Amino acid sequence: MEKPIIATIEKSVDEAEEIRTIFIQHTIQAKPGQFVMVWVPRLNEKPFAISYLEKDVLGITVAAVGECSRCLYEMKPGEKIGIRGPYGEPYHLQENQEKGCTMIMVGGGYGSASLTLLAEEALAKGMHVKFILGAREKKRLVYVERIKKLIGEENLLITTDDGSAGRKGFVTDALRTLIEQGEKIGKVYTCGPDKMMKAVAELCTAHNIQGEISMERWMKCGFGLCGHCCVDPLGFRVCVEGPVVSFETALQVKELGTYHRMQSSRKEKL
Known part of the structure; x- marks a missing residue:
């Protein structure tokens, strides 16, 4: 070890x-x-x-x-x-995209951590990025100034549950608007609460948009030995085959957005 x-x-x-x-x-x-x-x-x-x-x-x-x-x-x-x-498995940037496509980052709360780093990499490769950043309320928003400096204020869409900053509502509301307005989306990447990621994956799948989520599960070893982070019913190890998985794989995980396991392995409803 x-x-x-x-x-x-x-x-x-x-x-x-x-x-x-x-x-x-x-x-x-x-x-x-x-x-x-x-x-x-x-x-x-x-x-x-x-x-x-x-x-x-x-x-x-x-x-x-x-x-x-x-x-x-x-x-x-x-x-x-x-x-x-x-x-763990990292995000996979969709390269060789048709000209004019946008990479969309959808982050909820401090789940935006890895997405902000991904946005930096995408920009370094000459890709166009938009970022949907959500939180329950204004005081829980993270990386706002950092993201503005990265992609420009016009490419940052903020949502809060209570309307204290940006658009009142959820990140999926802002994403749905982009889709309905005809945004040319190359791929969507999301990280945040389980229920949010599941809703993003379902929305994108309904519109034939590919993407990836980053799952969070309790881990003890980090390299696939203990099996504590295996998910139902597929059994893949989040620390090895994840934490980043495709929307297609994520939507086969029945516990996504429903429950997760505590340190003791006991199921806890979300």
Whole structure:
């Protein structure tokens, strides 16, 4: 089993209410959509998507939800954590697309972490990108300024459940509008709550639009040994065959948007 590399937290940046990005000095060869296992000393180890990736700097975005994540969220510069990885299947950019096609990123809450990194890669390859960013309320929106700088304010569509920022409603409302307006869509990528991703996949499938989701499940090993993250009924390991899977595969996972398994393997309804 790969041992964690001990790294020092260089800085932390608040992204939204109780959502913070932790930066460490660490060189890693990773692709958008892959994850790392983060060890919080004397507590636990948990998977996190990579949200910032530069030559020798790695960023992971943490929401203060649950004991392990809250402890990591509260850690200060100078404190140490362990890093293993990267692991998992990354996103696959749809290259050689017909001219004028747009890659659509649909992110919900801090699920937008890996999508923002993917948007950077798509732009570096000369692709046109639009980003639909959703949250329950304005104070839960992440990466707004970062995304504006990447793709321009005109290509960022914001939705909030309560209408406190952008369009009132869900990300699927904004996506449906783009489809109905005739947007030439190459591929859709989505990450966020299960129910949101399932709705995005169903909407796109109904309009013959290809895409991928990034699933989040409880993981213990990160490399396919323990089988804890296997999903019903296909049995694929989210840490190896995922976390990124096609819409076609995702819609065969009966637990998607319905339930997931806790650390104890007990089913919990969503």
